[in-house]
Amino acid sequence: KSEDKQNRAAASLIVVSNRLPFVLKREEDGTLTRKASAGGLVTAVAPVVVDNHGIWVGWTGLDDFDEETEVIPESSPDDKAPTAGLRPDQAIPLSVNPKLFDEYYNGCCNETYWPLFHSMPDRAVFNRDHWKAYQDVNDIFAQKTLEAVRSVHEKRMAIPDCSRPDPPIVWIHDYHLMLAANAIRDGCNDEGLQVRMGFFLHIPFPSFDIIRIFPWVDEILMGMLGCDLVGFHIGDYCLNFLDCCQRCLGCRTDKNKMFVEHCGRRVMVRALPIGIPYHKFESLSRIAPRVFPSDMKIILGVDRLDYTKGLVARLKSLERMFKKYPKWIGKAIFIQVAVPSRVDVAEYKELKETIDRLVGHINGEFSTPSWSPIRYIFGSVNQDQLVAFYRDANVGLITPLRDGMNLVAKEFVACQSESDPGVLILSPFAGAGGLMQEALQVNPYETDNVADVVDRALEMSLDERKLRMNQLKKREKRMDVDAWVRSFLSGMDSLLVPSVRPNHD
Numbered sequence: 318k319s320e321d322k323q324n325r326a327a328a329s330l331i332v333v334s335n336r337l338p339f340v341l342k343r344e345e346d347g348t349l350t351r352k353a354s355a356g357g358l359v360t361a362v363a364p365v366v367v368d369n370h371g372i373w374v375g376w377t378g379l380d381d382f383d384e385e386t387e388v389i390p391e392s393s394p395d396d397k398a399p400t401a402g403l404r405p406d407q408a409i410p411l412s413v414n415p416k417l418f419d420e421y422y423n424g425c426c427n428e429t430y431w432p433l434f435h436s437m438p439d440r441a442v443f444n445r446d447h448w449k450a451y452q453d454v455n456d457i458f459a460q461k462t463l464e465a466v467r468s469v470h471e472k473r474m475a476i477p478d479c480s481r482p483d484p485p486i487v488w489i490h491d492y493h494l495m496l497a498a499n500a501i502r503d504g505c506n507d508e509g510l511q512v513r514m515g516f517f518l519h520i521p522f523p524s525f526d527i528i529r530i531f532p533w534v535d536e537i538l539m540g541m542l543g544c545d546l547v548g549f550h551i552g553d554y555c556l557n558f559l560d561c562c563q564r565c566l567g568c569r570t571d572k573n574k575m576f577v578e579h580c581g582r583r584v585m586v587r588a589l590p591i592g593i594p595y596h597k598f599e600s601l602s603r604i605a606p607r608v609f610p611s612d613m614k615i616i617l618g619v620d621r622l623d624y625t626k627g628l629v630a631r632l633k634s635l636e637r638m639f640k641k642y643p644k645w646i647g648k649a650i651f652i653q654v655a656v657p658s659r660v661d662v663a664e665y666k667e668l669k670e671t672i673d674r675l676v677g678h679i680n681g682e683f684s685t686p687s688w689s690p691i692r693y694i695f696g697s698v699n700q701d702q703l704v705a706f707y708r709d710a711n712v713g714l715i716t717p718l719r720d721g722m723n724l725v726a727k728e729f730v731a732c733q734s735e736s737d738p739g740v741l742i743l744s745p746f747a748g749a750g751g752l753m754q755e756a757l758q759v760n761p762y763e764t765d766n767v768a769d770v771v772d773r774a775l776e777m778s779l780d781e782r783k784l785r786m787n788q789l790k791k792r793e794k795r796m797d798v799d800a801w802v803r804s805f806l807s808g809m810d811s812l813l814v815p816s817v818r819p820n821h822d
């Protein structure tokens with residue numbers, strides 16, 4: 318049994334992402350404590366690292382983190398959070414000079430890539446210093462990852478040949494680290510360390526016409542091609558990537574077999590639609606206490622406070638809905654939970670102010686002494702509350718202007734009861750939009766359309782609600798986060814079969 322455990326440890330999966338699944342907070346007495354972080358990447362990847370006994374290399378959320386400082390475990394951890402079960406030694410925190418980190422994270426990642434990759438180029442800033450910082454920080458991540466690869470190899474070599482596990486897998490995540498792969502690969506080659514490398518992008522990959530606005534796009538593509546497998550949420554993003562590799566770098570690509578040839582290597586490109594820990598959400602929703610009065614219809618939004626989520630347009634649509642369908646005054650409320658995000662970036666600060674004003678304006682317009690149309694929670698809610706919100710809502714209103722996948726839509730579905738489910742309204746501009754076909758589709762840019770569809774959802778018969786929701790539930794149950802990891806790992810395993818590794822067709 319202990320040998321088995323040892324083998325598993327040596328076979329470790331090394332996950333590399335900008336953010337660790339928790340942020341560190343410095344208390345008044347100088348000690349550091351952990352707090353769970355929000356966002357789709359952490360929600361999906363944390364259970365993977367826990368279940369596979371992996372290691373996670375990433376940033377602590379603290380500007381001046383010193384790698385020698387001891388971190389005190391949370392005094393009352395949320396035992397249902399995605400990070401529950403993650404041992405302290407599974408997280409490898411790294412520190413970066415605060416100014417450099419600011420230029421890389423707030424500058425290049427959040428002011429350039431985030432808007433550009435969400436096809437909003439007018440919001441994107443292009444700055445050479447930020448690009449330089451991006452290169453430098455990617456290199457710091459690569460060096461830290463190499464240390465992790467070395468330590469895994471040391472454990473691996475201590476195991477007898479016959480039971481030695483396959484070479485470790487380095488799995489790099491998201492737009493923060495598109496340049497890290499080649500430095501890791503070179504380092505491993507220099508030291509004779511075998512490794513398999515994968516990359517997954519959690520946001521959309523845009524079309525050639527958008528991506529070519531970025532002045533250093535070739536470097537980005539070559540960076541991603543440093544991996545053996547590059548994964549995206551949906552087929553459209555894969556095709557965009559193949560197209561860009563061909564048109565920017567002149568690579569030979571195959572859109573049927575889904576690969577790119579680059580520098581004598583073949584890189585697999587795969588659509589790996591991410592899922593959620595479905596069973597966890599479903600079982601938590603069965604026991605969570607009720608949160609809303611049963612005589613009020615609830616329309617729910619849950620998002621990071623981000624301009625890609627379409628919150629301003631959503632509020633305007635709700636305003637339109639109450640104007641056009643006054644029968645809902647006093648009978649329905651819209652609850653928006655918005656978790657603060659990237660608060661150092663100007664666009665996000667402005668968005669918060671716009672939303673504060675709009676909520677005040679709409680509540681002022683429609684409120685009665687005993688009812689207000691909008692309840693706005695600016696903050697994150699714990700897992701028990703979140704599942705209760707999902708379960709007790711009649712309508713999940715998920716209307717991003719652009720979104721890689723959108724896990725909230727999936728979590729909402731998992732928490733619905735089979736006997737009296739709510740209705741999911743979804744934008745086609747989320748990756749989930751094309752996959753969750755039984756949802757009611759809306760165009761978030763068309764206020765009247767959203768207002769009409771919300772009314773339709775609130776009026777929908779029980780039979781239609783059941784028919785739609787039960788199909789949605791079936792699919793999410795099948796395509797959960799475990800299925801996502803299994804398809805990634807099986808892609809990685811196929812690298813071990815020599816026939817898929819030729820340099821030429």
Ligand code: ADP
Nearest residue numbers: 356357360620621654656696697698723724725
């Ligand atoms: P993104 O990755 O862009 O933030 P997703 O919808 O894919 O969008 O994932 C968001 C994740 O963060 C979900 O798992 C969701 O439960 C969580 N989340 C979002 N907003 C909140 C909130 N206000 N409170 C708690 N969790 C939240």
Ligand code: G6P
Nearest residue numbers: 336355356357358491519520659
């Ligand atoms: C999205 C990105 C993640 C990111 C998350 C939260 O899900 O794909 O990489 O971690 O947003 O954003 P933040 O900037 O706070 O890490």
